[in-house]
Amino acid sequence: MTLPARQQSAQLLEKYVKNEALRHHCRMVARAMEVYAKELGEDAELWYQTGLLHDLDWEMYPDEHPNKAVNEILVDYPAELLRAIRAHATMRTGQEPETLLDKYLFACDELSGFMHAVSLMRPNKFADMKPKSVKKKLKDVSFAANVDREEINKGFTLIGKTPDEHISFLIEVFKKET
Numbered sequence: 001m002t003l004p005a006r007q008q009s010a011q012l013l014e015k016y017v018k019n020e021a022l023r024h025h026c027r028m029v030a031r032a033m034e035v036y037a038k039e040l041g042e043d044a045e046l047w048y049q050t051g052l053l054h055d056l057d058w059e060m061y062p063d064e065h066p067n068k069a070v071n072e073i074l075v076d077y078p079a080e081l082l083r084a085i086r087a088h089a090t091m092r093t094g095q096e097p098e099t100l101l102d103k104y105l106f107a108c109d110e111l112s113g114f115m116h117a118v119s120l121m122r123p124n125k126f127a128d129m130k131p132k133s134v135k136k137k138l139k140d141v142s143f144a145a146n147v148d149r150e151e152i153n154k155g156f157t158l159i160g161k162t163p164d165e166h167i168s169f170l171i172e173v174f175k176k177e178t
Helices: 006-016 020-040 044-053 067-073 079-087 100-120 131-139 149-159 163-175
Strands: none
Touching: 006 020, 006 044, 006 067, 020 044, 020 100, 020 163, 044 079, 044 100, 067 079, 079 100, 100 131, 100 149, 100 163, 131 163, 149 163
């Protein structure tokens, strides 16, 4: 199955996600995925759209996320995209991250949201952010308390990167976005 045009995915995001913070999160994850794909020699468009659509049903169908999206909304999308979206929500789907696409989506999702929260506390956002400041906030369980630190740590392991390596990479990606 061929990947629909990026514009079609962007329209789906606008249709199903009304919360601007969640849209922003999806775009951040999409950008991180695209840059990682280029570095790894993978399909950058597939990785971008996987990131863009990974939380498509979170707002409208929170109790069915991500099953509503993969089973009913994204029926015209390639199996590897659907698989990665399932694998980023292992607790609900039972699908463990196995492919590179699965693993990087898992590793970028929770950490990107956390890093965005850290950036909001900083006058220069991502511009002068260091991995050390992100790791310090990760230890503070009262900061962004809804973020699953175990998932973030699992993400480092899945992609075989140290926290410093992964966080540094994402800082560089997000620095260009702001």
